[in-house]
Amino acid sequence: MTETNDKGGRKSLSLNKPLEVKKSTGDAGQVRQSFSHGRSKTVQVEVRKKRGAHTPTAAKPTLSAPAASGPKKTLSVGKSGAKKPAGQSGRGKDNRDEAALTSNEKAARLAALAGAREQAQRQQEIDREREAREAEEAARKAAEKAEADKQKKETERLAKRKSPEERRRAEEEEARRLMEAAEATKVAEAAVHREKKKAAAIEEPKRAAKPAAPSRPSARPAAGGADVDAGPADRTAGAARKKGKTPTRTTDDRGNPSAKRMGDQRRRSGRLTIGEALDDRGPKQRSLASVKRARKKQQMMQTAEAPQKVYREVIIPEVISVQELANRMSERSVDVIKCLMKLGIMATANQTIDADTAELVVEELGHTAKRVAESDVEIGLGMDDQDAEETLLPRAPVVAVMGHVDHGKTSLLDALRKTDVVSGEAGGITQHIGAYQVKLASGNVITFLDTPGHEAFTAMRMRGASVTDIVILVVAADDSVMPQTIEAIKHAKAAGVPIIIAINKCDKPAANPDKVRQELLQHEVFVEDMGGDVLSVEVSALNGTGLDKLQDAILLQSEMLELRANPERAAQGTVVESKIETGRGMVATVLVKRGTLRIGDNFVAGSAYGKVRALLDHRGNQVEEAGPSVPVEILGIQGAPVAGDDFAVTENEGKAKEIAEYRLRLEKEKKVTATARGTIEQMFSAIKEGTADELPVVIKADVQGSSEAIVNSLEKLSTDEVAVKVLLSGVGGITESDITLAAASNAMIIAFNTRANKQAREEAQAAGVDIRYYSVIYNVIDDIRAMLSGMLAPTLQEDFLGYAEIREVFNITKVGKIGGCMVTEGLVKRGAKVRLLRDNVVIHEGTLSTLKRFKDEVKEVKSGMECGMAFENYHDIQVGDFIECFEIKEIAREL
Template sequence: MNRNEQEPKKPLTLSRPGRLELKKTVEAGQVRQSFPHGRSKTVTVEVKRKRTYAPGDGGRMTEVQDAEPGLPAEEAPVVASADLLVDERGHPHRHLTAGERATRMRALEDARRDDELRRQAEAEARQRAAELERQQEEERARQREAAAAGKPQATEATEEHAPAATAPEAEAPAPAATPAAQAPRAAQTAEEEEQPTRAKRPGARPAPAKPATPVRRGEPRRRAGKLTIVQALDDNDQERMRSLASVRRAREREKQRVQQLRSEGQKVIRDVVIPETITVQELANRMAERGADVIKALMRMGIMATINQSLDADTAEVIAAEFGHRIKRVSSADVEVGLMGDEDEAALLQSRPPVVTVMGHVDHGKTSLLDALRSSDVAAREAGGITQHIGAYQVTRPSGQKITFIDTPGHAAFTEMRARGANVTDIVVLVVAADDGIMQQTVEAIHHARAAGVPVIVAINKMDKPDANPDRVRQELLQHEIVVEQMGGDVLTVEVSAKARTNLDKLEEAILLQAELLELRANPDRPASGAVVEARLERGRGAVATLLVQRGTIRVGDIFVAGSEWGRVRALINDRGENIDSAGPAMPVEVLGLQGTPMAGDDFVVVENEARARQISEFRQHRQREAQAATAGRGTLEQMFSKIAAGETKELPVVVKSDVQGSLEAITASLGKLGTDEVSARVLHAAVGGINESDVTLARASGAMIIGFNVRANPQAREMARRDNVDIRYYSIIYNVVDDIRAALSGLLAPAIREKFLGYAQIRQVFAISRIGKIAGCMVTEGVVRRGAKVRLLRDDVVIHEGNLKTLKRFKDEVREVKEGYECGMAFENYHDIQEGDVIECFEMEEVARDL
């Protein structure tokens, strides 16, 4: 049997006799809550008590009382020296934490401080009221004495008509009050004097008493009641602060005043600065007008513009004048005004060395002649030789005279300079081999020199060879309109040998003689200006430019602008690799310190400060971007047509390349017959062979178009033409060439049917298949090849076949097109003479509307 079953069960009874009930644990009451500016509110609050029980005598649970009955909460026993509370039997209630104890102590301290501040404020108020009453009594006494002495009759009449309630007060002073009633009476008197305009009618309703505003610690006490004259003049009283409502009212009045001025139509006239182009939004901002009003004015003029659309200067000027503003026209090109400075006076000019460019065929000894001239330099022998690391250098003769040579490979840099208007070359030395005579690149050099308008000195090289024939060279020069002195002309010729180093001194004398005839002079005592021979970007040195000073002197520390770039001269290096402090006219020098890399042929000029250099650089970069955006497409020929139609162009420069000499002569003769008194076609250069980089450079420098008759441009020339926006036209019929040039001269545009280039494919391998023929295994190198398009077969950049594409396969499947970088198989219709290395050109014929 269980132990619980053996013990008898006790009945469930109460620990205390009486009824089972819950005592009230919520005490309700009302508390008056005060707010700023004298406002108060009565709220009802409830206080919940927490009943706590603790074990008492005999194991009974006894309720723990928080405070002794009959004592207020403030006087409840607080055990400050112990951490716990005990009841009447000594039992502990609970422990107080350090935070609770500190909070209670701070609350008691704050309550005592608030009571002290409140008592001090009441004492100050009573003192002020007593002082105010005393002053007012004195004032009334002085008024009564003045009235009694000056106007006794008026005083008596006033006393008779005065109310009965005020008579006793006028007859005799009030009796002294007891000290207990002195403070309330003083406060009442102060309240009455603060409101002198309030009517004291019998039975008037008393003003409601305002509750005292609690004073916060650390906050200045606010003024209560109305401000009197005495309080305003009291220096001890605090200064009156402006309220937020007063500030808002002042702002509202100012806003209403501005609106009233606008409604009355008072117009503000402004000085509006108008550049070459300006947007509608910017124009409205500069005039301080609404953008919608500006758009409405444009619509009245018949111009439909948006807020972000650009306007020209004339239209913006008309709009600004319509709104009544003063106009100031400016141009962005004004930053370049006076950049090059004034012309030098003749008395300040000094003789300078000539600048010579050596040109000629690459196999005619041009490099050997340059090496021979460098080794004959006196300064070179003294210094132990020259290390040519820049594109220009100076040679000093035994007599002390100097000659500056520009060593530019090919003709690219020479024509780049001339294309930008920087004609830095004074004399051209044309090197011709005595055994070979005039070659293709020699003719090109003659064309370049004639286009630049500089004198030419012919150096007949390789005179040490047994088959040298200088007379044949002179005869061949006559075909290119160069008449030497031996035949009655004015062109100097010198027979030299770079290998044997013969007659080099005669060549230098001829150069100096020609320079003496040109009278080359410059002013060294001015800011430097000149041209950029070449520029490059080197690791560790940044942008390095080779400059040729034409006038003035450049020094270390100068700020200069080169093309669209600017910089400060950090170092100057001459042609021998030595650091120098300055460089004068006709002296080549390397410059370090540019912010970017300029183009060959750009002009450079030293400016006064960095700010102007930045402005010029930004303007030129902006102009360059606009020019590139305007000529982004391949529309050079169309633009040329429009210029001819507008009367801006009188000559049409053309570069002609053909496959055979007979076709070239026929095309040149046909173009010559098209010329009239007003316009004409000018053939700058005509030769046999494919289109190369020299042809593209010459066309870009002269603004010409290139005509290719049964020839094509090599990849380098195509890339250069695409970059420089040079238009290349391919033809296979002479009549089409003549018709297009005639249309250009008469102001018409391109023909109605035009070729559209698709792509190039190179034949990698040829497969012979029975019953089909030869199949070309190709790799598409550029663009795309489409089935059904027309094709041309090129061998060494010469067209050998033109026809249609028979089949286009990729692996074993017929495909519609093959893009760049993929292999394919192609076959031609009725043509099988294909070889490895041939190039297939794919094109389409498209129709274009003819515009007059």
């Protein structure tokens, strides 16, 4: 720019070079330019749109501005910015190129839109077909499900009226029908799958044969290698080629714009597949694994919808809970409760029902009921079964020696065994039941059971008679038949065993065997000498006379009985006695009836069970086995068996334990029932007569039989006024728990042939518990009888003293009325009891408070003498009344 002077001396502005105006490229348009000195020019410009638009753009316009002075020059500016000569570019030619490029771009754009529209239509047709197929499939499945439900309900309705066999056939038919339906479904699905494949195969060639969209004409290259007339995509590709990069494809293999160029902004997720790599995303097809999973799920749903009911054989005990019954039938407890409600029984899941009701419920639900009792656990012991004849072998006879106390039973057995057992018995009497074996000179073996003769051991004698083959009734020749002799006869007859009479003590001067035979006739025992069939032998245990005849009689009687047993089976027998020994625990004496008992056998005896650890014979020697008619002691018992319980060998320990627990439950139930019944009886007795005084005791003995005998004897001493309350009876030594029980109940402890340990003695001394030791049962009974007698209320006895007649009545101030009396009979005493009789009617009974003779107080006044008498708190006396004087004495009572 230069400065020039005008007329007024002012400076003027002028252009040294032509003015060139540049504007951003874009849409074509005209702009009017103004210059100095009133000059103007209209130029063609292009307005560039935002990046990313599909609108084609033309080359940048070339703007020319004339200089202020000098010839006009035109400059053309290209994309690269280089100036062109004016002869190479013109406004008319630029307008024609721009019109041509716009038409091509429009045609390409229309072709792309038509392709996208066609592809969308195809996708819609495919979606409509798929939706139609899915709707048809859903309708078909719904119809099949409704038909299956209907068939299921019909089958269940008919199943209730059919027999189990018909129900089973109907279930098989239903299962076969369901399998056929499932196969038909599989075939239909396979046909649909094949149709899909065929449709895809037909559609693929059509898509491949479709003509591609027309492409845009190549842009004219500009000077300097720039694409002046290219579109945005071409310019982007050219720029990428200049930089050495591969341009991004904007169309698919068929010439259609790709999804990304069509505005789809979704990002690829998951792993890259071939379809995504080729950018060929057609309608997605289900994979074979997906089809298999769907088919398997459908089969599982069909199976779950129609489960096959299993009919079971339900074991029903005597009492069962509703929940347990439902579990055994594999039914819901709600269904069982509904059946009970139909029967009119309202019960919850935890309540119990009887076997009859449970059987009705089981049959209502279609199952088979099997009734069992809790006692069925004992099935298999074989206590009542019979052995085959070819398995039976001869066995030794079992002989029980019975009789009255002190008649020589144990002495006779010692003479047979050549032992001296009687010398070891306390008090010279037998208080235990013993089992022995005697081997005779001839080689024969006899098993003897020695029973006590005291009246307290009735249970022992009864058990001895029940397990024996022959009973030897020992009667003293000098004492004849006694009460326990009669009792032994009754036990033998009740057991149905033969009797052999052994008349003992025949060596004494006062012996009279004939008297014994005659007295036995009164009890229906007819000996051979009296024309009967009962053998009788006169023996002397002291001198040993007649023992051979007694042995011959036993062998003869056993031959007549033909005693046989099967030794080749599980052992069975009877518990003769049980006791607790220090270091060995519970020990039981068992008499084997049949079979062979061996070490290691599992057994059950009453409510006790165990495994044989050792076997001891009657001499204390260990043996390996015990056959029929052999008494042995067993070690290894769990629990306390009771004398007289059955003994049986089981196949395993679990069976023995199950039977023992069942028997223990029965014993507890019996005790509870007996206690409840006794409580009611005691309540009514207390209401009627008053409550009896009780003497609480704890009994511990050496053997079970002695404890049982003591309990029975003490219970017999009880009356309506006093009674013995046995808190505990058992075997073994006295322990701390026994002391604690006795101290809590203020009871005494009776120890029979047993002792307390050191800790128990110290605790008893500290708690003040009385422990009494006994070895003879007589002393136990006598002491308890004396204690009960002391608890009895004394008897009141009235002793008459005399009569006195009132002949004058004196009224003395501050004293009251005093009668002047004459003693007419007996005597009167001060402080004695008196009765006031008026016209032979008792009008008062009280105490004589004053007795005076003249002015002195005297203790008594005899008959024929006068005295003054006054009553205690009574003054209504008259002349002519009689006074009866008497005393009350208390007399102690005895049981």
